[in-house]
Amino acid sequence: MAAMIVAVDGPVAAGKGTLARRLAAALGCAYLDTGSIYRAVAAKILVAGGDPENAETAAAAARDLEPIDLERDDLRLEKVSQAASKVAAIPAVRAALLDFQRRFAAAPPRGLNGAVLDGRDIGTVVCPGADVKFFLTASVEARAARRHKELLERGEQSIYARVLQDLRERDARDSGRATAPLRAAEDAVRLDTSAMDADQAFEVAMAEIARRGLARQPG
Numbered sequence: 001m002a003a004m005i006v007a008v009d010g011p012v013a014a015g016k017g018t019l020a021r022r023l024a025a026a027l028g029c030a031y032l033d034t035g036s037i038y039r040a041v042a043a044k045i046l047v048a049g050g051d052p053e054n055a056e057t058a059a060a061a062a063r064d065l066e067p068i069d070l071e072r073d074d075l076r077l078e079k080v081s082q083a084a085s086k087v088a089a090i091p092a093v094r095a096a097l098l099d100f101q102r103r104f105a106a107a108p109p110r111g112l113n114g115a116v117l118d119g120r121d122i123g124t125v126v127c128p129g130a131d132v133k134f135f136l137t138a139s140v141e142a143r144a145a146r147r148h149k150e151l152l153e154r155g156e157q158s159i160y161a162r163v164l165q166d167l168r169e170r171d172a173r174d175s176g177r178a179t180a181p182l183r184a185a186e187d188a189v190r191l192d193t194s195a196m197d198a199d200q201a202f203e204v205a206m207a208e209i210a211r212r213g214l215a216r217q218p219g
Contacts, residue, residue: 004029004114004214005105005129007122010136011171011182012081013143013150015193015201019136020118022202027116027215030108034119034126035084037097039076040069042083047074052083059092065100078156085170088120089177101126120174123185131214134205135184138194140167 006029008020017033024031041061042052050057074080087093101117105127108115117126123133138146144164151158174182184190189208193201209215 003106003108003112004131005127006114006116006209007127007130007133007185007188008116008118008136009120009123009134009182009184009188011120011143011174012167013147014136014138015146015196015198016118016134016136018198019134019201019205020116022198023205023209024116026202026206027209028113030104030110030112030115032101032104032115032117034101034117034122036070036075037065037100038084038088038093039080040072041065041093041097042087043072043074043077043080044069045087046080046083052086053090055090055092058087058090059096062087062093062096065097076154078151078158082166082170085173089173089179091179094179098126105130120182121180123188124183125180128185132209132212133185133188134191134208135188136191136193136201138192140164140171142194143167 004027006023006027008016008023010016020033021031023029041058044061045052045057052058105115105117119126123130123135141164144160144167147167148158148160148163151163191201191204206215
């Protein structure tokens, strides 16, 4: 039986990571946070003192990326997250990392049932033939509040107004980039999580997967 592929896309702080991890656990699938790939590239550049907006520098870092780089403990820093959005807008970087993502989806590790990938362009570019696609969104104010809370809980300094402005700028950058812009696939199931908690989003997604007859027993 072919590996099942679930795509979960959406802007930052819409809840896609939480949903994707829960779906992977419930379905017995491998999970890949594709954003971590771009964050790893960005982190390598920042540590080396490079410019994440320099196409040549970013492409070289992407080509040299190794699986162990995804285990770095600085990937969730806000400066890395911001740099990752810039790195992801560079066509040469996306080309270098596309094959890695597709191989993961087609041949999940440990012989698992399939793969759940979350990112910005899984349903439109990375895995356009995914068995089911979800596109999560929420108001920018709701997402800023979540992001602000997350940063504070992580021990980082955060000001809500600044987070809100950063998200607006990042949304514009991600949606307006020439290569693989952030957008919902035409056949994606759209979930507005502005007034949803994680449990509600998970229940809606699992109901859609069951409706399509895709749910399989883990293992």
